[in-house]
Amino acid sequence: xxxxxxxxxxxxxxxxxxxxxxxxxxxxxxxxxxxxxxxxxxxxxxxxxxxxxxxxxxxxxxxxx
Numbered sequence: 206x207x208x209x210x211x212x213x214x215x216x217x218x219x220x221x222x223x224x225x226x227x228x229x230x231x232x233x234x235x236x237x238x239x240x241x242x243x244x245x246x247x248x249x250x251x252x253x254x255x256x257x258x259x260x261x262x263x264x265x266x267x268x269x270x
Contacts, residue, residue: 212266219255219263227255227263 219229234249255263264270 209265209268211268215263215266219267221267221269227260227267227269228252229255 219227222228229252231249231251231253234246238246
């Protein structure tokens with residue numbers, strides 16, 4: 206059976222924390238920010254965790270156990 210290749214674009218966007226959880230950046234944080242509140246824009250700066258619903262697919266894409 207062949208090896209599973211790492212999905213490179215996902216690997217550049219998602220990193221594994223020391224605890225084993227996966228961190229990612231928030232969407233909608235790059236442009237067209239004038240209509241959004243300061244509070245909402247500030248929240249975009251923080252990293253998020255990959256949701257539990259997506260975790261299995263992301264782990265498979267990154268070849269993580």
